[in-house]
Amino acid sequence: MTYAIAEHQAHSLFPDFVARRMDLHYVTRIAQLLGGEHPHAWQPTPANAVFLAGNDYLCLAGEPALVSAQVKALQHSQGEMLMSAVYLQEGSAQHRLERKLARFMGAEDGILAQSGWAANVGLVQTLAGPGIPVYLDMQAHASLWEGVQSAGALPVSFLHNDMEHLQKQLQRHGRGLIVVDALYSTNGSVAPLAELVEIAERSGCMLIVDESHSLGTHGPRGAGLVAALGLSDRVHFRTASLAKAFAGRAGFISCSSYFKGYFLSESRPAIFSSCLLGHELAWFDAAIDFIAAADDRRATLHAHARELREELSALGYNVSDGSEQIIALEPGPEPKTLALRKLLENHGVYGAMFCAPATPKNRSLVRLTLNSGLDRAQLARIIHACDEIRGQVGLENWSSTRRLRKLALV
Numbered sequence: 001m002t003y004a005i006a007e008h009q010a011h012s013l014f015p016d017f018v019a020r021r022m023d024l025h026y027v028t029r030i031a032q033l034l035g036g037e038h039p040h041a042w043q044p045t046p047a048n049a050v051f052l053a054g055n056d057y058l059c060l061a062g063e064p065a066l067v068s069a070q071v072k073a074l075q076h077s078q079g080e081m082l083m084s085a086v087y088l089q090e091g092s093a094q095h096r097l098e099r100k101l102a103r104f105m106g107a108e109d110g111i112l113a114q115s116g117w118a119a120n121v122g123l124v125q126t127l128a129g130p131g132i133p134v135y136l137d138m139q140a141h142a143s144l145w146e147g148v149q150s151a152g153a154l155p156v157s158f159l160h161n162d163m164e165h166l167q168k169q170l171q172r173h174g175r176g177l178i179v180v181d182a183l184y185s186t187n188g189s190v191a192p193l194a195e196l197v198e199i200a201e202r203s204g205c206m207l208i209v210d211e212s213h214s215l216g217t218h219g220p221r222g223a224g225l226v227a228a229l230g231l232s233d234r235v236h237f238r239t240a241s242l243a244k245a246f247a248g249r250a251g252f253i254s255c256s257s258y259f260k261g262y263f264l265s266e267s268r269p270a271i272f273s274s275c276l277l278g279h280e281l282a283w284f285d286a287a288i289d290f291i292a293a294a295d296d297r298r299a300t301l302h303a304h305a306r307e308l309r310e311e312l313s314a315l316g317y318n319v320s321d322g323s324e325q326i327i328a329l330e331p332g333p334e335p336k337t338l339a340l341r342k343l344l345e346n347h348g349v350y351g352a353m354f355c356a357p358a359t360p361k362n363r364s365l366v367r368l369t370l371n372s373g374l375d376r377a378q379l380a381r382i383i384h385a386c387d388e389i390r391g392q393v394g395l396e397n398w399s400s401t402r403r404l405r406k407l408a409l410v
């Protein structure tokens with residue numbers, strides 16, 4: 001798809017202060033930088049395309065047990081309670097599901113939100129406030145940064161997974177919140193959770209861990225990375241998008257029952273936006289049982305991740321930043337990343353282009369997210385595609401390749 005939006009079009013339809021921003025998108029970025037192509041618009045997809053852009057890690061979409069639970073809920077619906085979750089009564093279906101999901105994660109209680117975004121914004125907003133430092137890993141998800149903004153708190157970033165830098169920042173700014181992802185969404189790197197817990201305890205900070213990409217896929221029965229390390233009682237809050245391994249649309253916060261009561265009177269996304277619907281709850285209810293029993297799918301997913309990472313690094317791709325099912329191929333500047341995405345598509349491999357604001361400006365990348373349903377032929381196809389295009393994409397000169405070479409020299 002090409003975008004040929006004339007400058008004068010924006011200027012005739014929108015006031016200057018909006019038109020200038022739209023120009024940055026349509027003119028500076030799409031037309032001038034990317035030659036008229038949108039970074040996220042795929043080329044037509046053949047029937048046998050290998051899709052590595054979704055987050056349904058355990059392939060739950062269409063799973064008969066889940067679909068039938070949802071259909072049954074729709075058929076027996078007696079009229080939905082379309083209202084804010086603050087009005088839900090004790091013992092409601094949502095509250096029962098919240099307890100079930102909390103048990104699954106080894107937590108006392110929990111809160112369902114409309115999305116992972118709403119969970120993170122709402123949680124940070126209820127904990128932090130003006131003058132309170134919130135320490136965020138530079139790669140922490142955008143929704144966590146948004147929560148800091150919404151709280152009017154002080155964002156203090158620390159270098160990705162760099163515990164020395166975090167401690168330096170703590171010494172400068174004092175007690176507050178520490179906010180990380182358990183498994184980072186752009187490159188599949190894992191947070192040093194045990195160290196983070198110790199630092200939080202020593203410094204009197206509260207710790208929030210976003211498990212969006214590890215809940216369901218990691219830990220005992222899919223309970224996540226915090227549970228895998230036996231840290232469930234020492235991490236104050238875990239959040240998750242249920243639009244990944246749980247393949248639905250919601251978010252979750254693990255917490256104490258005492259905190260939950262406060263949260264529902266204080267979190268703006270909880271108060272001013274309506275609760276989930278019955279059939280959505282039914283999906284997640286069935287999904288918890290399915291996921292808890294899905295050790296085979298988890299093992300397959302992890303084996304795929306190990307294999308692809310090994311093969312890609314043997315081909316010279318720098319995938320050393322991460323270790324799990326999210327793999328970043330990182331050319332750097334957007335035009336190079338767009339070229340990479342399209343060349344992969346020519347080989348039938350469809351990844352997702354990540355660029356600003358999801359990455360720093362010249363650190364754009366193609367993200368390949370794996371799932372447990374990939375078969376041997378598809379894995380071979382991905383490797384073959386990455387092998388074939390190395391010369392065409394100039395892999396040797398990518399900034400990530402240069403970083404790898406530097407590391408090898410140290």
Ligand SMILES: Cc1ncc(COP(=O)(O)O)c(C=O)c1O
Binds near residue numbers: 242
């Ligand atoms: C780490 C992380 N947290 C939160 C979210 C937001 O989740 P949702 O899509 O459910 O709003 C995402 C989704 O992109 C994510 O990757």
